[in-house]
Amino acid sequence: MRKELVIAKKEIKGILLSKSSLLFAGYAIFFSFIAALGIKKSPNAINTAVFCIPVVMGVFFAYTSTGKIFLREKRDRIIETLLCAPVSLRKIWFGKVLGAAVPSYVVSVLSAVLIVLISGFFLKFVIFPSQILLLHMLVTTPLFIFASVGLIGLLYLLAGMKEVGAAGIIIFMGIFGALFGSLSLTGEGYRISLSAELALFVASLVLTVLTGYLTRYLSRERIVTTIG
Secondary structure, three states: OHHHHHHHHHHHHHHHOOHHHHHHHHHHHHHHHHHHHHHHHOHHHHHHHHHHHHHHHHHHHHHHHHHHHHHHHHHOOHHHHHHOOOOOHHHHHHHHHHHHHHHHHHHHHHHHHHHHHHHHHHHOOOOOOOOHHHHHHHHHHHHHHHHHHHHHHHHHHHOOOOOHHHHHHHHHHHHHHHHHHHHHOOOOOOOOOHHHHHHHHHHHHHHHHHHHHHHHHOOHHHHHHHOO
């Protein structure tokens, strides 16, 4: 686990020092402000806002961060050096996924906190989201973000340089399909309930298990053939 943490710390440091992190901090503030305006008109909307916006922001940040981590290293051929290191591919993959998932989860939490604080400023009092959202932010959201990063990162490792862009968009759309599709299957739309939360949790768990299974196809030979 020590090697994975070393890799993760390196990736986290690189992400935090990048300009995109500042840009996404601005996005988080902007969308939280827009959500707070809606909550000002309809205070009951805070649960839906905290349920949807933070996880969307986290996954979107994860998508861009994962692309920079995996795609850049293949393009600049840095991955060839990593493949020669005495570390298994699964450990390299896990370390990089963890390095992208942690900042993405921070963006998600930041969005949730800003929504509550800004809406409280507009309403002159703070409305705390329902207890279900505590489970949502502490368990389901980080699991869903980790699964998303892992699946996208795995794709970038296995796909060729020409195919990876289009394939990444397809996976990205599939992840959001899993996010909102799992909610629609409850028959309750986007009304926050325990069944809606469980549906998203199950979707996150399925993505995590699927990604873990697909890592068995990682091989140094396969990755080398995709570097162009």
